[in-house]
Amino acid sequence: MELSVNELAQMRETVTALLDELQLEAYLFEIEPQEGQWEIKLECAIDEGWETFRLTAEKEYLLRGSDDAVAHAVMLDNWREALSTCRIKSP
DSSP, rough: OOOOOOHHHHHHHHHHHHHHHHHHSSSSEEEEOOOOSSHHHEEEEEEEEEEEEEEEEEEHHHHHHSSHHHHHHHHHHHHHEEEESSSSSOO
């Protein structure tokens, strides 16, 4: 599965934008191709240190970003629930 540098950069930008919307205090992530969907391996700060999560996303969503408001809202809700133990930035 060949990805251009621009496509990978767009995917990273989309994931970063989603995680920034969730206002996580600290995180690191990698994107990996999987059968059918893409896996985002994410480590985020929790109260006891760091925890690793595995999230999934469709390649087309990662390339389009938040162009599809409904898909974006669903993805944001799913990730918010999955990452609920991650520390959030203080206001």
